[in-house]
Amino acid sequence: MVDVVSIIIAVVSLVGSLVAAGFTGWISFYIDQVKRRAESKALVHKYRDPLLLAAMDLQSRIYGLVQGGLLQFHDDEERRDLVFVYTAFLVGQYFSWTWILRRQAQFLRFSTEKQNRELSRMLESITDEFSTNDRSGEFPFMLWRGQQMAIGEMMTERDGDEWHCIGYSAFVKKYHTDDDFHRWFILIEKGLQALVVAREQHDSVAGFRLRRLQHRLIDLITLLDADGTGEGRDRRDKVDAAEKCKCIKCPAKPVPKSAAVSINKQKSEVNSDEMASSTV
Template structure:
């Protein structure tokens, strides 16, 4: 009888040890899975925060560049400024009308390139605001690159857009910035290689005047997309003047809202 009790007791001890081992292993695995999930969630939060930090850092310069470009396009297509000043008797007035029109486009592309350089190392995931931001940038770029729109003036393929943006990047103190307008004009005068990238665009400014609204559809669509980007970056309309009207109503590109003509923009 004593032997049976001893055997049963030993068996129960072994069984208890096995159960305890299983429970310990299960608990350890559960804790490891929990820690892994927490780490993944923290990583996702960090990625979103990094992306938002980059966007916030460049929000103001991109917003201003987008506003200046849409304003110039609004006035170039919907106003009389270019028609008058491209043929002005004063050479400085003629040059400003032509060169500044090209500069505001290059300045915008520069800030887009700066932001993309910072964001390309970040996995933006499915963060809604980041995807929306990228969609707005894509719509502006598509308006300039599309082969489906009439005319070739101011048509820039993606590689050309990035190249022009890169040409205006200046770095000081480890921070990237866009070339100023005076520096841009000086480079046009001093560097044949630099000017080569802008020669066609400088000639294209006169083409805006030569075409009617339909012939300038590319610029109309670009201006619409820029307004949508500005509204996304400044929804409360507190950072910029409340002068962000779209030009005439046109059939919207995918992802764009249709709008109507309104007051002309500033020069």
């Protein structure tokens, strides 16, 4: 009888220990999850504004390139750098802030919340849009993932424990004096040259990638600034759609593979002076 009681007491004690251990483990897991969610929220909050501004600057520049009058200044000696070099800077600035965000997030479970998962998905869609090559002739501005990462890393500098994108004046100096730095932006220069040629030939295909990118950037901006109170809240219109665009609420009517550029050209020439002062 004593042996039976001892066995029962031992079993009860074992079950109690297992339950306590399981409860302690669950509590530890829950606390760890809460902590990581808080870290992810703090991370997004910290880099939301610079990423928002970088996306806003880049989408605005793309708008000027494919649906504004910026390209008419490509052979203007005084403004050429503001078309070519500043465009390269804006692309690099966006890659810099996404590189910083991903670097800081690599040790966090960044996709634990729905909004963070959506942010990761949108950043990935923009990366894909830059790197996609479907052999349809849309080669301008194609940058492989490694090239995007390299540009982002080269555009970033560290100040103590903080990372940030280099300024435009520092970029211009390196762009014109550092051949190793400059070579990463040659494809962007070639993309702009291709747009100039396409504009002269009234062919809009070369701009399809940029149109889709501008749409994706607008989607990203809308997510980052859901209440619409951030910078440039009145400058978030999507350009005319391009084929194969999968953005949110894409404009229904796509730009045809030829023509349409002449219409944009007429629009831009009417407001060329205004475009020059507002977007260059």
